[in-house]
Amino acid sequence: xxxxxxxxxxxxxxxxxxxxxxxxxxxxxxxxxxxxxxxxxxxxxxxxxxxxxxxxxxxxxxxxxxxxxxxxxxxxxxxxxxxxxxxxxxxxxxxxxxxxxxxxxxxxxxxxxxxxxxxxxxxxxxxxxxxxxxxxxxxxxxxxxxxxxxxxxxxxxxxx
Numbered sequence: 001x002x003x004x005x006x007x008x009x010x011x012x013x014x015x016x017x018x019x020x021x022x023x024x025x026x027x028x029x030x031x032x033x034x035x036x037x038x039x040x041x042x043x044x045x046x047x048x049x050x051x052x053x054x055x056x057x058x059x060x061x062x063x064x065x066x067x068x069x070x071x072x073x074x075x076x077x078x079x080x081x082x083x084x085x086x087x088x089x090x091x092x093x094x095x096x097x098x099x100x101x102x103x104x105x106x107x108x109x110x111x112x113x114x115x116x117x118x119x120x121x122x123x124x125x126x127x128x129x130x131x132x133x134x135x136x137x138x139x140x141x142x143x144x145x146x147x148x149x150x151x152x153x154x155x156x157x158x159x160x
Contacts, residue, residue: 006057012068013056018099022048028148038128046104051104102111104128 013019026034026041026047035041056064075085107130115122 006053008042009053009056010061010064012064012071013059016059016064017055019052019055020091020093022052025052025097025101028097029091031095035137040087047105047108048101051101051108054104059094070096100131100134103131103134 009019009144022045024033026045029048030044036045044085057160078085110130111122112128113122114120114124
């Protein structure tokens, strides 16, 4: 196994996940620039880097390579037909956390806390409660209520 596997991105990762640089995510989550002289900001930047890499590595290499290959193929087909290739804008993104990045950071931090049964391990069902609580609150908020299900049942299937 490649020991550096999860320490870098791969060609095509940017097409397969909501990628922004670490500094941009910091601004989106905190609505301010990072202060690299601040210990807490530097610590948060470490979490942001880890979540950014986790986003990329949440897809297998063959999936990412397949997406990149298909995008290149589509571009060639457009050019063969004398059409301008489609340009899906990858940015700039709005200055806000519209992808739940802060929730992912909180889940990563929760994974480092001592578990109920052991100080070395926290079960994923415990960690995912962070995501679940935000989803529940959003679904029942004024912002979420307009376009979200009235109730969920049948293994989470929404009913409007």
